[in-house]
Amino acid sequence: MYKYTETKSIILSLFHLSIFVLFSSCSSMHTPFSVVDTNRALEYTMDGKHLFTYNYAVTYPPQGVDTVYKRSGFIHPLRTLEGEILTNCSPSDHYHHFGLWYAWTKTTFEEKEIDFWNLYKKEGTVRFRRFTEVQPDGFSAVLDHVAYPDSSQEKVAMTEHLKIRVGKAKQRGYYIDYHTTLRCATSAPIVLESYRYGGICIRVCESWNGQTAEMLTSEGLDRDKADGSLARWCYFQKKPGKDDACILIVPYPSNLNYPEPLRVWDEKANNSRGDLMWNFSPTKRQSFTLHPDQELRLSYRIYVLDEPINASTAEALAQEII
Numbered sequence: 001m002y003k004y005t006e007t008k009s010i011i012l013s014l015f016h017l018s019i020f021v022l023f024s025s026c027s028s029m030h031t032p033f034s035v036v037d038t039n040r041a042l043e044y045t046m047d048g049k050h051l052f053t054y055n056y057a058v059t060y061p062p063q064g065v066d067t068v069y070k071r072s073g074f075i076h077p078l079r080t081l082e083g084e085i086l087t088n089c090s091p092s093d094h095y096h097h098f099g100l101w102y103a104w105t106k107t108t109f110e111e112k113e114i115d116f117w118n119l120y121k122k123e124g125t126v127r128f129r130r131f132t133e134v135q136p137d138g139f140s141a142v143l144d145h146v147a148y149p150d151s152s153q154e155k156v157a158m159t160e161h162l163k164i165r166v167g168k169a170k171q172r173g174y175y176i177d178y179h180t181t182l183r184c185a186t187s188a189p190i191v192l193e194s195y196r197y198g199g200i201c202i203r204v205c206e207s208w209n210g211q212t213a214e215m216l217t218s219e220g221l222d223r224d225k226a227d228g229s230l231a232r233w234c235y236f237q238k239k240p241g242k243d244d245a246c247i248l249i250v251p252y253p254s255n256l257n258y259p260e261p262l263r264v265w266d267e268k269a270n271n272s273r274g275d276l277m278w279n280f281s282p283t284k285r286q287s288f289t290l291h292p293d294q295e296l297r298l299s300y301r302i303y304v305l306d307e308p309i310n311a312s313t314a315e316a317l318a319q320e321i322i
Helices: 003-030 311-319
Strands: 031-036 041-046 047-053 076-079 099-101 107-109 110-113 124-135 138-147 155-168 173-184 190-192 199-203 213-217 234-238 248-251 259-264 279-280 288-290 296-305
Touching: 031 124, 099 124, 124 155, 173 288, 199 248, 199 259, 199 296, 234 279, 248 279, 248 311
Parallel strands: none
Antiparallel strands: 031 041, 041 047, 047 076, 076 099, 099 199, 107 110, 107 190, 124 138, 138 155, 155 173, 173 296, 190 288, 199 279, 213 234, 234 248, 248 296, 259 279
């Protein structure tokens, strides 16, 4: 009886092991995504093509520029499958712009105004702390929103739990699901004051300007009319006759103050050069107080496509997250 039971146990263990190996092999065979950790950043690819880099180490501005403009925890470069870089990081006109990043501009913490966006003020910054998960198709991380950085008064005001997942789009391209959850780090509440920008933001590459690219919102508004409007989605893409590429950002319907207000630089921005900074800002029209027993969850799907789209296609893609 002992020998039979022992043999049966071994057979069952081998069976379970074979099932695990089979499913693991199938999973790896059918996963087009992969990630490489460079000890400074996570580099994601799909079918061997570079998608984006998540910079978790502190990145400094160009040599000779005040190191106050350092930052960690942002995406740059963001690329199409064909290899075109779509983001601009630390440009000379705004060293505190970091490709695709997340920060709040006007907040009140412990009865004082803290700006986590404009780093030159030395009031606040955002720092990567650690990963809680790294997978071929995404990661989860913890970031600190720090008040009075690099001073004797330094204090973590908010913690951010970021979850990134990447998937294949029906069109030529891919998407990034960007989920962020904010919590108070102390017993003090944080007021995200009503302000014209703050939250998730993208600084688009310099070559995309009023002559080469065009914008459209879910309400049919172009770039010059989009600022301050409410939108369920918004895209910016190359004009006909240019290389095909498109960025479509879709806020989740569960987001605060959905449909969300937009902050969009018009074509006269940066001395009429036409550079674009583009931001979904849920507190643009009204403030929000985050209490210690609460959390603020915001989610966005970011499509990066190698083909132009129209309003109907954008609407269909937006419906996929509902």
